[in-house]
Amino acid sequence: MTTTKLPQQQDVETVAAAGLGRDVIFDYLRNAGVDQMFGVPGTNEVPIIDGTDVTSNLVSYVPCLHENIALGAAMGYARLTGKPGVVELHVTPGAGHAIGNLYNASKSHIPVVVLCGQQHSELLIQEPLLASDLVRTAEQYTKWSYEVRGPDEIGPAMQRALKVALAPPQGPVFLSIPWEFTIQPARDEGEGRVTRIAPGFIGDPAEVEKAARLLSGAPNPVIIVGDGVGAADAWAEVSALADKLVNPRIYSEPLSSFMNYNNADERWKGELPPFQDRMREVFEGCGVAFLCGFNAQAQLVVFNWxxxxxxxxxxxxVYLHNDPWQLGKNFYGEAAILGDIKATLPRITALMPEPPTLDDARAEADDTRRREREQRALAVTEAASRSTDGRIPGEAVAVALRKVQDKGLAPNLTLVNEAVSDSGAFQKHLRFDRPTGYFVGQGGSLGYSMPAALGTALADGDRTVVNVVGDGSALFYPQCWWTADKLDLAILFVVLNNQAYKTLLIGLDEIGDSYGWYPTGNAGYLRLPPPPDLDFVQLAAGYGIDGEHVTAADQLEAALTRGLEQVRGSRPRSYVIEVATTADLPPREARTWFDEVVVVP
Known part of the structure; x- marks a missing residue:
């Protein structure tokens, strides 16, 4: 007797054969090359986390002790690998905890895919425990946010999420998934395939020609290289265009999240000063300004119309960017090119006439720059050696790290930086081999660097990962040391402990200068308690990480050597160095590294 199956029965069997909603998620992650998932366990996400125990899924779960750590670690992983960073979050508290680094990922244009477990879909109308409108929570800081409405939507939602995150300009996306869909049968005819939008599109030829005409022969030209340049890996293309200009000055955008230009080139003058008057001075008398991949066009705290x-x-x-939002965002452009930066820059350069030959002058200028850096390093070291209060200028740490780097102890350096008030010193003194050799969370929300260092170390074991972080920022997520120890990650954490929120003190000084307002008291809330109340080495030891204190400049090089030998040794392990640094504010005229001013303690 032959039994005829009803269409409904056939559909059920087809769905069952396709696997669970959880399996569909991993089909897409695996095909996208993702091999790490960062998160904090929550009941709703256990089915997804359980999927990392399935060997064929090829994805490992990285446990973190706070959702913002998980998001930050996914940022570091994505930045170094070029793949999407994937993080699972737990309902409303998880999404809320991760907002700071979701904001940083958005401003830094990092492709992060957030999978957030939602409560049972049939219970949401009753406003259950921990539930909320998760899409509204996240959508302001993402390229796309969506709540899946059934198990069969998981496939199309994953395809779109990965496609959107990786499409230029890259950025984070957010999927809210009611937990029961992950353990229900799910249909997916997409087979885990992800559409990749080719990023190398070339700008409009007429606008390219106009830009070349405006740039050619202009006096006192300025180039601002933004994170779009770093993302495109376009150092060489910017340099070739600069070769066609006469005496150009090249600045990075403030708080760059990449190393956006080769800091060994004498034409690079550091980051734009994040202060109104000083930024204006850069552009005064400028015959043309080329804003190339420039995102952070108003990266300052104090402004007075x-x-x-x-x-x-x-x-x-003149603008060039692959993001139309950034073109003419704040200032009118004579030419505005929408195009891939690496692909379009050569088209502009080819249309510009050759300037007078300056090869010998350039080589001499680069050599002069090298000597000036060495002289500066010597002056900083000598000044630091005269300290009598056990506190060291932050720049002395950068100088010592360069000395160790020159000995070959930090090959393939990736510096994850959150010593914000000393950023210029590290940009000036260290050697970087690529844009991703330097990382900052451009949003400015504190607590990104220690998490990002975790993801960076997981992304590429051949890189030497050094995290320099201020004491205020280090207090946000010392739980990172638990993950570093649990996974045997090799990271050198250098905590610059000046017992103050130095960047806030600088900002307060700017408010006083611009508006004439000062606190009524001594602003003690901007200071942190001295040891023994706050001991980062002891705190790290509680998580299983060794370390040491440094209170004299002549100890720095040896301490960094010991730390890097452990990080790069036969059994690589993380190490923490706490350096007692000065909280003294530099003179107002010395608030960019380009000014040759040494502050003597």
Whole structure:
């Protein structure tokens, strides 16, 4: 007797054969090359986490002790690998805890895919424990946010999420998934395949020609290299265009999340000063400004309209970016090219006439820059050696790290930086071999660097990962040391302990200068208690990480050597060095590294 199956029965069997909703998620992650998932366990996400125990899924679970750590670690992984960073979060508290680094990922254009477990879909109307409108929580800081409405939507949602995260300009996406869908049968005809939008599109030829015409022969030209340049790995292309200009000055955008240009090139003057008057000075008398991949066009805390816009009127502006939002965002552009930066820059350069031959002058200028850096390093070391209070200038740490780097103890350095008030010193003194050799969370939300260092170390074991972090930022997530120890990650953590929120003290000084307002008291809330109340080495030891204190400049090089020998040794392990640094504010005229001013303690 032959039994005829009803269509409904056939559908059920087809769905069952396709696997569970959880399996569909891993089909897409595996095909996208993702091999790490960061998160904090929650009941709703256990089925997804359990999927990392399935060998064929090829994805490992990285346990973290806070959702913002998980998000930050996914950022570091994504930045170094170029793959999506994937993080699972737990309902409303998890999404809320991760907002700081979700914001950083958005501003830094990092492709992160957030999978957030939602409560049971049929219970949501009753407003159950921990539930909320998760999409509204996340959508302001993502390229796309969505709540899946059934198990069969998981496949299309994953395909779109990965496609959107990786499409230029890259950025985070968010999927809320009611937990029961992950353990229900799910249909997916996409077979885990992800659409990849080719990023190398070339800008409009007419606009390219206009840009070349504006740039050619302009006096006192300025190039601002933003994170779009770093993301495109376009150091060489920017350099080739600069070769066609006469005496160009090249600046990075403030708080760059990449190393956006080769710091050994004498034409690079550091980051734009994050202060209104000083930023205007960069553009004064400029014949043309080329804003190339420039995202952070207003990266400062204090602004006063009475002092004028950040770029003075009358400066011709030329834009190039793969993100239309950034073109003419704040200032009118004479030419605005929408195109891939690495692919389009050579088209502009090819249309520009050759300037007078300056090869010998360039080589001499680069050599002069090298000597000036060495002289500066010597002056900083000598000044630090005269300290009598056991506190060291932050720049002395950068100088010592360069000495160790020159000995070959930090090959393939990746510096994850959150010593914000000393950023210029590390940019000036260290050697970087690629844009991703330097990482900052551009949003400015504190607590990104220690988590990002975790993801960076997992992404590429051949890199030497050094995390320099201020004491205020280190207090956000010392739980990172638990993950570092649990996974045997090899990271050198250098905590610059100046017992203060130094960047806030600088900001307060700027408010006083711009508006004449000062706190009524001594602003003791901007200071942190001295040891023994706050001991980062002891704190790290509680998580299983060894370390040491440094209170004299002549101890720095030896301490960094010991730390790197452990990080790069036969049994690589993380190490913590706490350096007692000064909280003294530099003179106002020395608030970018480019000014040759040494602060003597």
């Amino acid at each position: 009475a002092r004028g816009q950040l770029i003075p009127p009358g400066v011709p502006l």
